[in-house]
Amino acid sequence: MSIQTDLFINGEYVPSSSGETLSIYNPNDDSLVTDKVQAASEKDIDNAVAAAKAAFPKWRNTAGQKRAAIMLRFADLLEKNAERLGQLESLAMGQPMSLAPLFVKSTVANWRYYAGLAGKVAGESYPPDEDGTYKIVQYEPLGVCAGICAWNGTHVLAGWKMAPAMATGNTFILKSSEKSPLGLAAYGELIKEAGFPPGVINIVAGAGKVGALLAGHMQISKIAFTGSAAVGRQVMSSAAKSNLKHVSLELGGKSPAMIFDDADLDNAVEHSSVSFLRNSGQICFAASRVLVQEGIAPKFIEAIKTAFEKASDKMGDPSVKDTLFGPLADKKQFDRVMGFLSDGKNEGVQYLTGGARKGEKGTFVQPTIILNPDVKSKVYTDEIFGPVISVKTFKTEEEALALANDTTYGLGSTIYTSDIARALRVAGKIEAGTVGINSAFNTSPQTPFGGFKQSGVGRESGKEALKEYLQPKTIHINMGLKPKI
Known part of the structure; x- marks a missing residue:
């Protein structure tokens, strides 16, 4: 070519x-x-x-x-x-x-x-x-x-x-x-x-x-x-x-996903894994801070762990049509993401999956889940721009909003619930320019983005x-x- x-x-x-x-x-x-x-x-x-x-x-x-x-x-x-x-x-x-x-x-x-x-x-x-x-x-x-x-x-x-x-x-x-x-x-x-x-x-x-x-x-x-x-x-x-x-x-963004107890679990897992990992997590509005209500948290954590492990198996040569997840953009981006993960380990952050380079060549980072990091740790506050999410639990709607809005960013957000009144109520209070309800946010030519x-x-x-x-x-x-x- x-x-x-x-x-x-x-x-x-x-x-x-x-x-x-x-x-x-x-x-x-x-x-x-x-x-x-x-x-x-x-x-x-x-x-x-x-x-x-x-x-x-x-x-x-x-x-x-x-x-x-x-x-x-x-x-x-x-x-x-x-x-x-x-x-x-x-x-x-x-x-x-x-x-x-x-x-x-x-x-x-x-x-x-x-x-x-x-x-x-x-x-x-x-x-x-x-x-x-x-x-x-x-x-x-x-x-x-x-x-x-x-x-x-x-x-x-x-x-x-x-x-x-x-x-x-x-x-x-x-x-x-x-x-x-x-x-x-x-x-x-x-x-x-x-x-x-x-x-x-x-x-x-x-x-x-x-x-x-x-x-x-x-x-x-x-x-x-x-x-x-x-x-x-x-x-x-x-x-x-x-x-x-x-x-x-x-x-940039450090977008939250809020998953309530009444959410469709399979849908929330799908959009927090496959949808998030598309483009190797290198999407500015992707929801990398996943907040899960306590009642559904154990099932969600087990399911998202399985989904990330399966995603790792679908990572490979980007020129092959059935590859879903490729490498990071270049060596500089790879070093940046791995630096975040290394710093997190030094801070005692708990990793459920990933965190390691895959293969001998290329800039591959395996899909990574961070469990309950400190809200002041860099892996939680800073934009990593890679296949890395953090998962934290919350008790109430008010706590979820407080966690979601506790960031200097405000680009994207996602809400998972079967209660449309709550979905619209939370959407109105979230400090972000875009909101997806029961789906990872997708851009449209008809609507503004910012x-x-x-x-x-x-x-x-x-x-x-x-x-x-x-x-x-x-x-x-x-x-x-x-x-x-």
């Missing part, structure tokens, strides 16, 4: 002006995939910004139905190439081929959703009352926008950022993660084939310094970032210190995301003047 490694700027593939490159290793066996991924320089970023700026006036004035037609063609091309794009993602960060093409197809729905909204952003008007002023509010695109993707769901995150920007008439520069740049590098040919004019979408790669160049660029009007809270703060700081550009941040507290600022997906790429303009007309004859 051929691998594209160049930057895509102004409608063409180009090498880095600095000659700097990134190396990508297959996390399944540590083999080198390529050492030729072009890392953008400051000059390359300036060129991308200049191309996007030049393309903006014509793109913003392109009729909504024409923008929609191009977006729909792009969605069709993503769907057609889902297998190939999935393979590139699997090679770079170990996402199993049983899952990777589905992530691509998921973003297809996102592009089609926003294509349906292109040209449909309405303004507002208010009649003159006693002040004699006719009032108009119109919503305009921001201009050149940029996005920085995390590595755990490249195609979904790219669609969340680019599709609403395209629908509202902005132009875009997208930076892939240095861990998983191959899938987005392949977008260039699809962007051209779909009919996007040169400069409307530009794709760059590189490490953190490239993201810093985007966040601090004086001619970029908006930046959308997905990643850690620490880097999110840096992005926001750079945006403030440069031109006060608009910022949206989708950051977090409370230190899990981020702004929203992606749904109609809310359109607002992130628009700015209101208020126009007042004095209706009291008489026309000159």
Whole structure:
């Protein structure tokens, strides 16, 4: 399979002006995939910004139905190439081929959703009352926008950022993660084939310094970032210190799952094991703090232990279609997760399963359960971002809510109960931007996604995301003047 490694700027593939490159290793066996991924320089970023700026006036004035037609063609091309794009993602960060093409197809729905909204952003008007002023509010695109993707769901995150920007008439520069740049590098040919004019979408790669160049660029009007809270703060700081550009941040999570005595046990186990372990636990809103009411706790703990042990048997080479769970994204991520587990052991944390590397090669961590850790231990408070859950018990609804909300994060949450009144009551009190009831939370193109507290600022997906790429303009007309004859 051929691998594209160049930057895509102004409608063409180009090498880095600095000659700097990134190396990508297959996390399944540590083999080198390529050492030729072009890392953008400051000059390359300036060129991308200049191309996007030049393309903006014509793109913003392109009729909504024409923008929609191009977006729909792009969605069709993503769907057609889902297998190939999935393979590139699997090679770079170990996402199993049983899952990777589905992530691509998921973003297809996102592009089609926003294509349906292109040209449909309405303004507002208010009649003159006693002040004699006719009032108009119109919503305009921001201009050149940029996005920085995390590595755990490249195609979904790219669609969340680019599709609403395209629908509202902005132009875009997208930076892939240095861990998983191959899938987005392949977008260039699809962007051209779909009919996007040169400069409307530009794709760059590189490490953190490239993201810093985007966040601090004086001619970029908006930046959308997905990643850690620490880097999110840096992005926001750079945006403030440069031109006060608009910022949206989708950051980390340490999401709770609350399982009440009257919950369907098999359903709760399924979503706390197989659903959680999908993508090797590398999902920002996955419920890694499992809170179980005392009456059902013994049965749940025994069942979840069995489920995690079975999941370990389904871990392996991500290129094999029947593999459900693959390795972590790279050696750095593997060392981070294993560091958490090692620290937990030193603190006397009790492990029911996992906690050890599987095999001699690759970055595999076995599905791991931590039982009743101290609420101040790092394995309980910090985002591990791996196949690791903690299980704690609670007595009452009030205690469950107190435990669930005792975190600096507020991205995801899940409630398991057969009492719909309790489910809605708890959902209203949980401090999180998303809530799943009797199911692990799943994103939808129709609904906004984002977090409370230190899990981020702004929203992606749904109609809310359109607002992130628009700015209101208020126009007042004095209706009291008489026309000159």
